[in-house]
Amino acid sequence: AQSVAQPEDQVNVAEGNPLTVKCTYSVSGNPYLFWYVQYPNRGLQFLLKYITGDNLVKGSYGFEAEFNKSQTSFHLKKPSALVSDSALYFCAVRDGYGNKLVFGAGTILRVKS
């Protein structure tokens, strides 16, 4: 069965500093990995995905994520955090055979000025 772990309930970072939100996954077969962001009382907004190809994936709003097969990780990163990045971030995984996504528990990112 597929699973996703986001080990941190909350990440705090100062504006302008780099940020990392961690995600590890377990899936049979090749993983399709996704990051979504959710603002209060809103649906999920797509940030980026890894399907195949380069391990470093660039996405929306300056975010990027690095796929590491040996560590089964897909950490979300941004070189310089903004206060407006404060939100709830979800990592999700899908195997190559179906459409269902399995979500992590979510990580709250707080960026302070």
Place this chain on the structure above:
Amino acid sequence: GAVVSQHPSWVICKSGTSVKIECRSLDFQATTMFWYRQFPKQSLMLMATSNEGSKATYEQGVEKDKFLINHASLTLSTLTVTSAHPEDSSFYICSVVGGGYNEQFFGPGTRLTVL
């Protein structure tokens, strides 16, 4: 990506009444849609898979008679919460499947409050 709308964005109802939530795919035809519910500060829980022209597939523990799903067209799926009770209060989010890698595109969500 696909543009997905939900209506209403929020609804307050009395206990015992039924509430219908619409999910529309605005710019492409979706044979598959998903319905999720989300409790405060928690992750999304998949409730059911909605397939156009056929019965929905419900996840384990989700009452199909409680949460009626209809996917009558390629652009519309509806979720009806029947005889709603306060414990049904939640944020309901739909998604549509599309794109080259069968990605999911999410609606803005519907906040249901049952008094």
